[in-house]
Amino acid sequence: REPVLSLGKAFLVIKKLRGPLPPGPPPGASLATARKHGSRVWEEYGGWARKSGPVIYATYGKTSLLLLSSAKAANDLLNKRSRIYSDRPSTVMFGELIGHDKTVFRSPTSSPRFKIHRRLMAEVVGGSDEREYVKVMEEKRISFLVSLRDDPNKFITHIKANAAAIILQVVYGYTLTNPSTDPLLRQIQEYVTHLSREGTFGKWLVDSYPFLKYTPEWFPGGSFHTFAREQRKRTEDLVQRPMEWVKTQMRSGISATSFVEEKLTHSGEEQAGRKGENMEEIIGYVAAALYVGGADTTVSALMSFFLLMVQYPSVQSRAQAEIDKCIPSHDRIPTLADPASLVYVEAVIKEVLRFAPIGALGLPHKVTEDDWYDGMFIPKGTPVIGNIWAILQDPDVYNDPITFDPTRHLPQHLTGTPPQPNPADYVFGFGRRICPGNQFALTSLFLSISSILALFDIGPPIDELGNTKELEVEYEGGTVAHPRPFECHITPRKHWMPLLENLSFVKDSICPNDQE
Ligand code: HEM
Numbered sequence: 001r002e003p004v005l006s007l008g009k010a011f012l013v014i015k016k017l018r019g020p021l022p023p024g025p026p027p028g029a030s031l032a033t034a035r036k037h038g039s040r041v042w043e044e045y046g047g048w049a050r051k052s053g054p055v056i057y058a059t060y061g062k063t064s065l066l067l068l069s070s071a072k073a074a075n076d077l078l079n080k081r082s083r084i085y086s087d088r089p090s091t092v093m094f095g096e097l098i099g100h101d102k103t104v105f106r107s108p109t110s111s112p113r114f115k116i117h118r119r120l121m122a123e124v125v126g127g128s129d130e131r132e133y134v135k136v137m138e139e140k141r142i143s144f145l146v147s148l149r150d151d152p153n154k155f156i157t158h159i160k161a162n163a164a165a166i167i168l169q170v171v172y173g174y175t176l177t178n179p180s181t182d183p184l185l186r187q188i189q190e191y192v193t194h195l196s197r198e199g200t201f202g203k204w205l206v207d208s209y210p211f212l213k214y215t216p217e218w219f220p221g222g223s224f225h226t227f228a229r230e231q232r233k234r235t236e237d238l239v240q241r242p243m244e245w246v247k248t249q250m251r252s253g254i255s256a257t258s259f260v261e262e263k264l265t266h267s268g269e270e271q272a273g274r275k276g277e278n279m280e281e282i283i284g285y286v287a288a289a290l291y292v293g294g295a296d297t298t299v300s301a302l303m304s305f306f307l308l309m310v311q312y313p314s315v316q317s318r319a320q321a322e323i324d325k326c327i328p329s330h331d332r333i334p335t336l337a338d339p340a341s342l343v344y345v346e347a348v349i350k351e352v353l354r355f356a357p358i359g360a361l362g363l364p365h366k367v368t369e370d371d372w373y374d375g376m377f378i379p380k381g382t383p384v385i386g387n388i389w390a391i392l393q394d395p396d397v398y399n400d401p402i403t404f405d406p407t408r409h410l411p412q413h414l415t416g417t418p419p420q421p422n423p424a425d426y427v428f429g430f431g432r433r434i435c436p437g438n439q440f441a442l443t444s445l446f447l448s449i450s451s452i453l454a455l456f457d458i459g460p461p462i463d464e465l466g467n468t469k470e471l472e473v474e475y476e477g478g479t480v481a482h483p484r485p486f487e488c489h490i491t492p493r494k495h496w497m498p499l500l501e502n503l504s505f506v507k508d509s510i511c512p513n514d515q516e
Contacts, residue, residue: 018370019377022066024058026051031060040475042360045069046390055376061208066367066382069390071397071421074430077373078365078386082431087366089383092213093204097228100235102281104289105363109432113282116274118436120286124170124259125294127439132257133170134336137447140165145333145451146503152456152490159302160295164188166444167294171287172242173249173258184242191238192296197478198227239284242291260287290437297358298441298448300482304356305348305449309458310471310488312404316458319345319406320493323454330495334450336443343414345450347406349442352449354423355404357481360389362429391426455496461487 025031025048048056049069056067068074078085087109094100101107104117125133144162148155161179168174168184176182198204206212206224217225242260249255250264263270263283270279309316323334326341339346364383371378393401398408398420408420424442428435435441452458461469474484492500 019372019375022055022057022373022376022378023052025056031058031063031065040357040481041478042357042387042389045361045385045387046393049387049390055373057376057378057382061205062210063208064379064382065364066378066384067387068384069387070394071391071426073373074386074391074426077367077371077378078384078430081371082433084369084371085365085367085384085430086432087368088433089364089366089381091204091207092210093207093224093228097206097213097225098231098235103235103285105292109368112274112277116277116282117286117289118432120259120263120283121290121436125290125437125440131439131443133166133440134443136169137166137444138335140169141333141447141451142503144448145455145500148452148456148490149492149500149503153487155306155488155490156303156485159306160189160299161185162448163299163302163444164295167291168242169256169258171259171290172246173256173261174242174245175256184245187238187241188291188295191234192292192480194231194234195292195479198231203478235288238291239288242287243280243284259290260284293435293437294440296480296482297437298444300358300477300480301352301356301441301445302448303483304358305352305445305452306458306488307471307473307483307486308352308355308404309453310460311473313459315348315404315406316453319348319453320457323450324495327454330454330499332499333454334447336446338450339446342450343410344406345453346446347409348453349445349449350409350423351404351406352445353427354392354398356483357389357475358427359429359480360387361479362386362388363433363479365430365433386426386430388426388429392423397421455493455500457491457493459489459491462489 029044029048045056045067046069048058048067054068054070054073056069058065058067068077088106090096090101090106090108094106102113104121107114107117140162143165144158147158147161151158157179161176164179164185165176168176174184176185179185204224205221212221212224215222215225217223246255246258246260246264250261255261260283264280267279267283270283322342322344324330326338327334334342334345362385364385366383367378367380370380392398395401407415409422410419412418424438428438428441459468460471463469469487471486471488472484473486475481476484
């Protein structure tokens, strides 16, 4: 007997019933060309959205990708349907070849480890009232401001050292004393550079054409194996090295309070009821994730802050005037008790987050069930990217988005119009995967930015003859982007000089690093 429906026809019927896929990129555009353009790929994707709409389904080899470029689409799918939109795609390069699936950033939501990771991270960098990390941030910012006072030209080095000093202290109890030679600082800086440059989704051909993984390393095009091998080793070292350091400190009875020390001390309780899990390994991966997540992101935001203060001197002056009004005696730097009186400073921070691409494409999610959105079919397993940069530059959401204008975030009673959406609702990503360090980052940015604005003027670079130099603005990087290194002229503010001169290093009585 003839089958009622041939296989081919049945396929077409199912396809019709399930609805069309979202539109592809505009003619002439593809993932391959976008990848070739390298940096600022978020702008390229944003351009596609203006032509093809905010929901785009792009394919390249075996890779497909759902790009969401409007707040509505990202919110509808990644937030409201976060149960099925919070997994991570496993790639050949980072999953199979490098073994990153054990890391927090790539752990599958179905794995029991996912919940443990998120709980442990919330305990240490979450926004609870206890927030032990605030004390560390306040202490480290004194050293940061002193470094800025004494050697202002190296402001980028100081920003990086400060971010690492905070996270190393909170997570491992490790006191960073000499940023220029510290082995852990060098290790994390190398790590994040590689990860940001090489870890962008779609970067590796082997992910689109998995059969390439059988290419031998010595064969032309096989050099990706070298990167995979080196990255695997870098990740193992990043997890192991600081953990071993804490364990040695604990054995010698001189460990400082930290997340790892606390968790290792109570590892028995953590382990209880989790027979199949290696809690020590989990603690190591969570610590490394906080270290990686915290080492580069606030650095990028602060670099952009310096850059924008040079470019928008009137914004800088207005923020400084607000601080001067809040602390007319100029005898202390702003604290976390001040934000209510520093609404413009808060608005500057929001506008830096909106205007500068930090994690412009966030991290890729994966949908775990077939889904439908606005009549379009989204197949199970599709990687999904929320284009955070495009959302924050959307003229339907932010008036005149290409202008750096903190007043858009001021409360209605000051401007007569409601504030535009808070960029912090987007820059930290979405759903169950939302950045666990968001409160930590916002606190750190407020403490740094408010005190820098109080104590210093940031101006354009000046040449030997005292003339102002042109400032070149370019962004580099991938997963986390930053401005390319640039110069600026940082000088103490007159009324704050006495306070600045009296700031002194808060030194720990024990320097654990010296006892290695
Ligand atoms: C301005 C600063 C920061 C920005 C803009 C930022 C942004 C992001 C974004 C967009 C994601 C991906 C979320 C998603 O998948 O939807 C993320 C994930 C993550 N962030 Fe942050 N972040 C910042 C600071 C931090 C800090 C300070 C830490 C740690 C102390 C941190 C730790 C992490 C971790 C561990 C993840 C992975 C979470 C997971 O996969 O479950 N981040 N962040």
